[in-house]
Amino acid sequence: MALATEEEKSLKEELINPILVADRVIKSAQEAESFKSECAELAKQVERLSQMLRSCVRLATPTTSNQSIYERPIRHVAADVTNNLDRALTLVRKCKHSGILRHVFSISTTADFRKVFNLLESSIGDMRWLLTILDSDETNLSLPPIASNDPILAWVWAFISAIHVGDIKARIDAANELASLARDNNRNKKMIVEEGGILPLLKLLKEGTSAEAQIAAVNALFNLASDQETVRVIVSVLGIPIIVGVLGECSMKVQIVVANLVARIAELDSVAQEEFVRVNVIRPLISLLCLDIALELPKHQPVKTSIHSIVQMNKQMTVNSAHKYNHRSGSNSDGSSHSGQHKKEREVETPETKIKVQIACAEALWKLSKGSLACCRKITETKGLLCLAKIIEREKGDLQFNCLMTVMEITAVAEFNAELRRGAFKTNSPAAKAVLDQLLRVVQEESDAMLRIPAIRSIGYLAKTFPAKERRMVSPLVALLGNKDVDVATEAAIALGKFVSPDNFNRVEHSKAIIEFDGVPPLMRLLKVNDRAQMNGLVLLCHLALNAGDSKALEQARALNALEGAARSVIPQYPELRDLFNEAMCRLALYQAGARPNIQSFAP
Structure with missing residues (x-):
């Protein structure tokens, strides 16, 4: 004060x-x-x-x-x-x-x-x-002499002032005009931010006077938040808690644009990303993503304690959310609450609107989970994985894709965090099993590379979690090595490389499985496609040689000759692979009578 x-x-x-x-x-x-x-x-x-x-x-x-x-x-x-x-x-x-x-x-x-x-x-x-x-309640678009050399400045001042002191119509119009100016060019965006346009827009969003006013404010913020510098301004003025608070309390039409704003901000700045997670944006996003989705287990499966906890958590989240909202907003003069009003609105919303909400929330979760251990933990500790698996199973288009990308980002974080990997993707977890079943289904049944690739990567990121006898993950990937889509085949090689890499405890068993599933011939063909396919294919071939060098399949495919021929061109570009190539060729030569690896021409 x-x-x-x-x-x-x-x-x-x-x-x-x-x-x-x-x-x-x-x-x-x-x-x-x-x-x-x-x-x-x-x-x-x-x-x-x-x-x-x-x-x-x-x-x-x-x-x-x-x-x-x-x-x-x-x-x-x-x-x-x-x-x-x-x-x-x-x-x-x-x-x-x-x-x-x-x-x-x-x-x-x-x-x-x-x-x-x-x-x-x-x-x-x-x-x-x-x-x-x-x-005045009307926006004045006349030019004062002080802004004669820069008319945009006068308009920015007038619009921001209208949001401060105008009636609701003037505030909506002004927010829409700022959104239009921000969309035009970066200079306008910078001017609006420098002239203090962020705070009044956040205030207009928070007040919730009308859905139209909130949408106008979010659209302006969305157009302004196109770089990290502007996002940091939103963070510095405590805009993240405001955005999260509105997401859980507004109408569906507003939730769509707010979720899109969350996705954009999270993608642009890791500080904002972690701030979103800190104020628990995951809770409303998961709740909205699970609209009209039944998450019960198949009847033939016994109900585990973990899944019971998830269901109970879901119920408690709903109760807590309603209680929290009622505590914040209180009742209107007619005795009804905003939350009750929005609940009624959601019941009569069209399926198209609900799908748009889910698409926006899935994208927000995708951007939030990228590289964020805290976010991934929150998603996996709730009903998030089950919900994602269910949507991947039954939906198509953008919603399915966004959910696949979310799973991919969670598994990418899990690859390097043993606690998350073992906790969220342990083999007896119903949620993990549901996700893995859908990843396999996408890999085997979908023809769209945009869907297959995140599924392939997700399986590769989880390679360390699969036991030696678990071969159902390896077989579909091997089958994709000969896929006509080079990108799909290359991603399959990369994923299989994680199964046989030195940091995978079961690398020997996985290598033998790849060879048993007849993976060597398509792998050898992949080496002749393009630079990216060749490099990743050669890495996989080297690890197969190290883990199963006595294989007849490698000898018949003339793997040693392929490595010798490729090493001359690959090692100068990727010197970090020199030791891997040398060890692989020596191992192959050890099991092939009369073979002697020619490593002199590219030795350090």
Whole structure:
């Protein structure tokens, strides 16, 4: 409160200062001994300015503690008016001289009066415009003289001011105009942010006056949040908790755009991403994603304690969410609550709207989970995995794709975090089994590479979790090594490489499985496709040689010759692979009579 009072006083002082200067100008003009008619005319202009400044002081003083005043244009105009009044004061003081001094100064004052008249007229125009935007529900798109060289600045000031002091229609229109300006170019975005446009938009979103107002605010924020710098501004003004709070309490149409905003912000900045997770945006996102989805287990499976906990958590989340919302918002005058109203609205929403909500929430979870251990934990600790598996099973299009990408990001984090991997994807977990079943189904049945690739990667990321006897994950990947789509075949090689890499405890058994499933011939063909396919195929071949070098399949495929031929071109580009190639060729040569690896030409 003390800080706010100090800022308010500073604004008043900035307005009172030009009023005091104006009074001195008028007094000096009345005392002029030369150019009396010019001084009288100048005094009239200054008197008009003085009255306008006093009106501005009244308008710039909030009448309630909740009212906000947009200060930036006031300060800019007040500073410019003060400078012009100072020039006027200097001029009229010269007119007090008489005799010889009068002749000395008269040479310059005639021209100076014309200049000062023009400056004061410009200040009057600035003040007229300023009073209009402070005391009007309509957005003023006229150009004040102070912004004549940059009309966008005047529009930005007018729109932001309208969001501060306008009625609801004016605020909606102003937010839409800011969204349009931000969409035009980066300069406009930077100007809106620098002129303080973020906070009033967040306030408009938080107030929840109407769905239309919230959508307008989110659209503007979405267009502004196109770089990390702007996102950090949103974080610094505590915008993340506001966004999360609105997501769980607003209508479905608003939730769609809010979830899209969450996705964009999370993608642009890791700090904002973690802040979203800290304030638990995962809870409303998962709840919305699971709309109309039954998460019961198949009847032939016994209900595990873990799944019971998940179901109970789901029920408790619903109760807590409703209680939390009712506690925050209270009841309307007619006794009904906003949460009850939104619940009724959701019951009658069209399936198309519900799908859009789910698509937006799935994308938000995808962007939030990328590289975030905290987010992945929250998703896997709730009903998130079950929900994702169910949607992947029954949905198509963007919703299915976004859920696959979310699973892919969770498994990518799990690959390097043993605790998450063992906790969320242990083999006896119903949620993990449901996800793995759907990943296998996509790999085997889908023809779209956009769907297959995230599924392939997810299985590869989880390679360390599969026991030696678990071959149902390896077989479909081997089958894809000969796929006509080179990208799919390459991703399969990369995923299989994780099964046989040195940090996989069951690498020997997995290598033998790949060879038994006749994976060597398509792998050898993959080496001839393109650079990316060749490099990843060669890595997989090297690991097969190290883990199962005595295989007849490798000898018959002339794997040693293939490695020797490829090493000359690959190792100069990827020197970190030199040791791997040398060890693989030595291992193959060990089991092939008369073979001797030719490693001299590319030895370090």
